[in-house]
Amino acid sequence: MLKIESKVPQGPIADKWTKYKGDIKIVSPANKRKLDIIIIGTGLGGASAASTLGELGYNVKVFCISDSPRRAHSIAAQGGINAAKNYQNDNDSVFRLFYDTIKGGDYRAREANVYRLAEVSNLIIDHCVAQGVPFAREYGGTLDNRSFGGAQVSRTFYARGQTGQQLLLGAYASLNRQIAKGSVKSYPRHEVLDVVIVDGKARGVITRNLVTGEIERHGAHAVVIASGGYGNVFFLSTNAMNSNGSSAWQAYKRGAAFANPCFTQIHPTCIPVHGTQQSKLTLMSESLRNDGRIWVPKKLEDVEALRTKKKKASDIPEEDRDYYLERRYPAFGNLVPRDVASRAAKERCDAGYGVNETGLAVFLDFKTAIDRLGEDVIKARYGNLFQMYEKITDTNPYKEPMMIYPAVHYTMGGLWVDYNLMTTVPGLYAIGEANFSDHGANRLGASALMQGLADGYFVLPYTIGDYLSHDIQTPKIDTTSKEFEEAEKAVKDKIAKLLSIKGSQPVDVIHKKLGNIMWDNVGMARTKESLTKAIEEIKALREEFWKDVKVTGANDEFNQELEKAIRLADFLELGELMAIDALNRNESCGGHFREEYQTPEGEALRDDENYAYVAIWEYKGENQQPELYKEDLKFEAIKVAQRNYKD
Amino acid sequence: MNLKLKIWRQPNAKAKGKFEVYHVENISPDTSFLEMLDILNINLINEGKEPVAFDHDCREGICGMCSLHINGHAHGPDTEITTCQLHMRKFKDGDTIVIEPWRSAAFPVIKDLVVDRTAFDKIL
Numbered sequence: 001m002l003k004i005e006s007k008v009p010q011g012p013i014a015d016k017w018t019k020y021k022g023d024i025k026i027v028s029p030a031n032k033r034k035l036d037i038i039i040i041g042t043g044l045g046g047a048s049a050a051s052t053l054g055e056l057g058y059n060v061k062v063f064c065i066s067d068s069p070r071r072a073h074s075i076a077a078q079g080g081i082n083a084a085k086n087y088q089n090d091n092d093s094v095f096r097l098f099y100d101t102i103k104g105g106d107y108r109a110r111e112a113n114v115y116r117l118a119e120v121s122n123l124i125i126d127h128c129v130a131q132g133v134p135f136a137r138e139y140g141g142t143l144d145n146r147s148f149g150g151a152q153v154s155r156t157f158y159a160r161g162q163t164g165q166q167l168l169l170g171a172y173a174s175l176n177r178q179i180a181k182g183s184v185k186s187y188p189r190h191e192v193l194d195v196v197i198v199d200g201k202a203r204g205v206i207t208r209n210l211v212t213g214e215i216e217r218h219g220a221h222a223v224v225i226a227s228g229g230y231g232n233v234f235f236l237s238t239n240a241m242n243s244n245g246s247s248a249w250q251a252y253k254r255g256a257a258f259a260n261p262c263f264t265q266i267h268p269t270c271i272p273v274h275g276t277q278q279s280k281l282t283l284m285s286e287s288l289r290n291d292g293r294i295w296v297p298k299k300l301e302d303v304e305a306l307r308t309k310k311k312k313a314s315d316i317p318e319e320d321r322d323y324y325l326e327r328r329y330p331a332f333g334n335l336v337p338r339d340v341a342s343r344a345a346k347e348r349c350d351a352g353y354g355v356n357e358t359g360l361a362v363f364l365d366f367k368t369a370i371d372r373l374g375e376d377v378i379k380a381r382y383g384n385l386f387q388m389y390e391k392i393t394d395t396n397p398y399k400e401p402m403m404i405y406p407a408v409h410y411t412m413g414g415l416w417v418d419y420n421l422m423t424t425v426p427g428l429y430a431i432g433e434a435n436f437s438d439h440g441a442n443r444l445g446a447s448a449l450m451q452g453l454a455d456g457y458f459v460l461p462y463t464i465g466d467y468l469s470h471d472i473q474t475p476k477i478d479t480t481s482k483e484f485e486e487a488e489k490a491v492k493d494k495i496a497k498l499l500s501i502k503g504s505q506p507v508d509v510i511h512k513k514l515g516n517i518m519w520d521n522v523g524m525a526r527t528k529e530s531l532t533k534a535i536e537e538i539k540a541l542r543e544e545f546w547k548d549v550k551v552t553g554a555n556d557e558f559n560q561e562l563e564k565a566i567r568l569a570d571f572l573e574l575g576e577l578m579a580i581d582a583l584n585r586n587e588s589c590g591g592h593f594r595e596e597y598q599t600p601e602g603e604a605l606r607d608d609e610n611y612a613y614v615a616i617w618e619y620k621g622e623n624q625q626p627e628l629y630k631e632d633l634k635f636e637a638i639k640v641a642q643r644n645y646k647d
Numbered sequence: 648m649n650l651k652l653k654i655w656r657q658p659n660a661k662a663k664g665k666f667e668v669y670h671v672e673n674i675s676p677d678t679s680f681l682e683m684l685d686i687l688n689i690n691l692i693n694e695g696k697e698p699v700a701f702d703h704d705c706r707e708g709i710c711g712m713c714s715l716h717i718n719g720h721a722h723g724p725d726t727e728i729t730t731c732q733l734h735m736r737k738f739k740d741g742d743t744i745v746i747e748p749w750r751s752a753a754f755p756v757i758k759d760l761v762v763d764r765t766a767f768d769k770i771l
């Protein structure tokens with residue numbers, strides 16, 4: 001029986017965090033030196049946490065899949081990072097950022113966590129500027145901002161279309177300093193394959209050295225999962241190829257509850273799929289919606305002419321274009337939140353107005369902005385994105401509009417954590433995209449970077465101290481215990497099993513099949529039937545995998561097929577939980593759209609009476625139905641309302 | 648497009664490497680270079696052979712994980728991009744493409760086209 005306690009402190013929302021920080025215990029420098037912390041991942045969450053905890057004096061070990069911590073998936077973040085600085089004097093505030101985030105998440109996030117996030121957002125900007133992160137500046141030298149979806153203010157800080165890269169290099173520089181000082185030890189090309197629990201507490205991990213295949217044990221007083229999101233369950237997504245859900249999934253199987261697994265973000269502006277040989281999808285940053293206008297033709301004959309290449313977009317006159325977001329949502333226009341924009345694109349394409357050969361694309365047009373501002377200004381703002389678009393599609397977006405279509409991008413669901421960012425397993429924390437905490441059913445653009453860095457720089461370093469203050473008597477963790485023994489054996493057995501199947505299907509072939517099941521049935525539109533079907537199909541595919549997968553090579557070598565097979569084995573279980581969760585939630589909210597539950601205008605129809613809760617799933621064993629727990633969401637600081645982006 | 652590939656194969660750091668010749672067929676010009684290697688690898692696995700190891704992650708030209716010397720040029724014939732952003736339309740039907748790992752003593756080969764770049768993290 002799980003005990004679900006959010007541990008949200010008492011008091012008015014604006015005072016909670018300050019008061020709480022004053023109340024919790026801390027660890028003295030002499031004791032910090034004796035405490036070990038393991039961090040899985042070096043994205044913005046992991047790198048910021050590792051550098052900060054190292055600086056504080058803890059002994060930190062940090063693991064990542066890539067050959068250097070600085071190549072983590074966070075590096076790909078393009079558009080920017082939010083903060084409530086109100087530099088534009090457009091009436092922004094901590095409260096407004098908090099409110100927009102709760103509303104954007106369709107009232108399915110925990111109020112106290114989100115308020116804290118908005119509160120520390122301003123510290124992040126100062127901290128990163130001090131690190132030397134080259135945020136875009138105005139001519140006079142002050143920091144510049146742009147707008148992102150779901151907000152009517154400009155609060156997004158950015159470094160061209162390379163914000164994630166610059167933030168990660170900042171965090172990595174801090175991390176490197178700690179590595180040089182010896183407080184952090186870095187293990188690149190090391191994949192964590194299990195979390196070890198001793199006497200109910202997280203006490204270490206089992207890793208595989210990706211170069212030699214060696215299986216290693218590492219002990220620590222606490223373990224932090226910063227391993228990112230699980231969007232790659234869909235095979236095609238905007239995530240990096242090595243992004244995976246395995247660490248979170250292993251933690252789940254070891255007792256950490258998983259929250260809202262079905263909340264997936266489908267991003268409206270990605271380069272459309274070009275064929276079956278495709279390996280990943282490329283995002284075109286949401287920031288483009290500041291200056292780009294989304295449209296499809298009004299007339300079906302123009303659609304036909306476009307598809308047969310008899311007409312170009314620029315041949316279609318203004319009056320024959322349907323700027324459908326501006327038409328449907330006058331107040332927010334092209335800057336509605338992602339879930340709304342994605343569904344609207346799907347609606348137009350389903351109605352037959354898709355503009356490319358596959359019928360699955362809409363235009364994102366910069367003509368109005370180029371006429372207004374000139375090509376140079378647009379180039380300065382989005383140059384690298386335009387170049388990327390041209391390299392991939394071979395068309396020049398300064399001349400013809402981009403073609404875009406929604407794609408899987410981000411997972412709001414993740415490991416359930418309390419106010420301290422601790423999972424249901426004591427000593428096991430989850431930060432960044434790996435946890436569920438702040439974005440409800442839909443994340444607003446530029447809020448993931450904010451959350452990852454908030455967690456790592458400003459929240460975890462305090463809350464983990466409170467936990468560790470009770471652990472200062474615990475000596476170094478003994479990795480020869482039976483728990484480590486058992487976990488290592490389980491990992492080795494699993495690898496041996498995978499290598500012994502020698503079936504007929506390459507890993508990627510099965511992964512694509514899983515992706516198709518997920519996209520068709522657990523994607524942008526879900527129904528009771530599609531979800532029930534998905535559960536059956538995933539089960540069958542899982543069996544097929546364990547009978548027929550073909551993993552080449554051996555364990556004791558660099559073996560990418562084996563790496564992929566281990567991750568896919570977990571995706572084949574996680575995908576099912578996503579479908580189970582989506583089937584349980586008989587409402588539509590944010591990115592979770594159940595066709596049965598919509599307003600007459602086709603908007604998501606929430607059911608606050610019955611579903612204003614976080615769905616928390618507990619693992620019950622292989623092929624067993626997981627058990628559902630609920631954390632009721634109470635909103636004290638804001639009034640819950642139907643989301644309205646029309647007026 | 649149909650292509651002939653000459654690829655450096657080396658099972659591990661200590662082994663001696665050599666070029667192997669492979670053929671891929673019906674490659675769409677819109678395919679990326681790494682997707683072309685994915686296709687080759689699926690073929691190799693289906694034929695019971697070892698796939699070619701190569702590094703990659705973001706496939707968006709930003710993480711720096713991909714590498715490769717292609718026809719003697721780092722990241723291939725196109726300009727201002729990394730290998731993952733290179734598309735097959737930059738080649739012609741019937742071309743022979745030579746694919747090697749980074750040629751540098753500082754970056755020893757781990758396997759096939761994968762090299763050890765930890766030297767970078769030491770100097771940063």
Ligand SMILES: Cc1cc2nc3c(=O)[nH]c(=O)nc-3n(C[C@H](O)[C@H](O)[C@H](O)COP(=O)(O)OP(=O)(O)OC[C@H]3O[C@@H](n4cnc5c(N)ncnc54)[C@H](O)[C@@H]3O)c2cc1C
Pocket residue numbers: 040041042043044045046063064065066072073074075076077078079080081163164190191192193226227228229238239240243244246247283409410431432433434445446447448449450452
């Ligand atoms: C193309 C793109 C653009 C984006 N743009 C923006 C944006 O402009 N603004 C914004 O706010 N958000 C953006 N996002 C979202 C944001 O980038 C991510 O949500 C965020 O960077 C996740 O950070 P993270 O630290 O949680 O995880 P990640 O950056 O995904 O890092 C995960 C780390 O964990 C490691 N890891 C994973 N599994 C294991 C394992 N088993 N063992 C060891 N290591 C492991 C990985 O190697 C990596 O180091 C974007 C996302 C994408 C895909």
Ligand code: FES
Pocket residue numbers: 702703704705706707708709710711712713714729730731732
């Ligand atoms: S794979 Fe990231 S730069 Fe090429």
